[in-house]
Amino acid sequence: MKQIIVKRLSLLVFVLFGVTLLTFFMSHVIPGDPARMMVGQRADEETLQEVRRQLGLDQPVWVQYFTYMKGLFAGDFGKSIRTQKPVMDDLVAFFPATLELALSAFVIALAIGIPIGVLAAVKKDTMVDHGGRLFSIAGVSTPVFWSGLIGILVFYKLLGWLPSGGRIDLHIPPPTRITGLYLLDSLFTGNWAAFKNSLWHLILPAFVLSFAQLAMVTRQVRASMLEVLGQEYIRTAMANGISGAVLLFRYALRNALIPTITVVGLSFGALLGGAIVTETIFGWPGMGKYVVDSIAYLDFPSIMGFTFVIAVGYVLINLLVDLTYYVLDPQIKE
């Protein structure tokens, strides 16, 4: 166990180093002239040279990389061209909104996906099973931006049940910032109006974002439940008179969940990608919307800062998932 952690951590250092190389390459080497991009097409040669010197672009590439790394270690991703603020500050400001959305989607995917998966496995080859399968394929095939649009059409325009976007109504002051997650903050401060309103805003984007992951969870739970249900210890348990919910949930599901954790953890990257699109459609003020707005301005410091932060987060989550796997499965000990 210890060895595994040490090995994984050393690999992590290497991969993170690689991530910095790639983002450096994308921000400094591929674009013909980052200085020209910053000052625009109409700037004169003198300004261009000045900006180039300021950015250190007149230095050899390896010196540039060194400076870049020094910046990263100090949490300095440069200044956003669009907002004129340090990219790090922007990302810190927008992060909680993305976290709140992604976590809610995650919880929804598990809360709905696991029961459907179990049901599909128990009722294998019946209408329930086929329906579940069709549902999960539809989930993976639906472009997030399209399900978002359909959601807005149905629940906002047609039914008028839910708002079309934003995080909270303009006339309601957002809760005092403790964690930055509106739901938690409003609970902590006992601000019911804000809690109700932000929950109301969260429902549609969170469901839309969870859809693809929900499909994946359903599929994985079904497959591993089928495998577990065919095993001998289940038969033994049945012979001992254990049946129904106890058998399914206490005996079978516990083991079936181990592979599910890996799949769900790995799909977190897809969730982050989906968040970019979902936030854009719903005007959700998170990192995803921030980066899409930056794309329109070809604001490279913010695009690369976002890319770097997401990659680091993704690598860390994957590490965590791997480690949980070792902890949960007592059979992997060597």
Add this chain to the structure above:
Amino acid sequence: MSIQAKAQTDIPTERTVNPLWYKFHKNPLTIFGLCILLFFLLVSVLAPLITSYDPTKINITERFSPPSAKHWFGTDEVGRDIFTRIIYGARLSLGVGVAVVLSAGLIGSVVGAISGYFGGKIDQVIMRLMDIILAFPSLVLAMALAATLGPNLQNAMIAIAIVKIPVYVRLARAETLALREKLYVKAALTFGIPPWRIIARHIIPNAISPVVIQVTLDIGDAVLLVATLGFLGLGAQPPTPEWGAMISIGWKYLIDYWWYPTFPGFALFLASCGFNLIGDGIRDILDPKVNR
């Protein structure tokens, strides 16, 4: 030599083709997926016969017409027929998805075969590079790359291909490691055949089947990625009738002119469903556990 290599690939196929087709046949959802794709193929090939409109011609007097007998799916902000744009867009959206995955598969298998065949330092460098690419969520990296290269369809294709390559490198490398020990490869070596020829003639043709399977599983995802980059403004640029690009303009008009983004999105959903249904069927057939 080549006869021997051919025999290697032929034997398993001959034994398995019929049961495979049988299983494929038995699975109604897979057949359904196949029908969807055939439909799209037919529509995109016959596009000029199906519709008399021009996909890019502006007709400002008929802007934002709702769906009707004249314009089945309505018209957009400059009066172009949306149905026409969708069926011409099928050529682009599906063609680009297929092209991207095929090139990623081809490049990936060559790189993977080189990596596995030579081993040592080359292998280390290539595989660590792939690890780095895999450290990013695919949409995030594709987006960053496409933004860096400049927003157009060609760069979006390059970006998506780069993101897709590592899977193929890993697959081809794993196959090559096993093939390298085969007698016919060793025999070729003793004949003094150069490595590039061994890789091209003996390794890649025999390592290709898992790659082909992965390609079929990947196309649906690639079609969605192309459209997503288009939606984010990083892929095909308007007025190109690409589905993602259409939605990227259309969603701003959603509340008043619902048909504009809805129909291109539905086409995308349907096509992606078709690819995924087929991919799912193939996975079922190849997974021995499912049959228990």
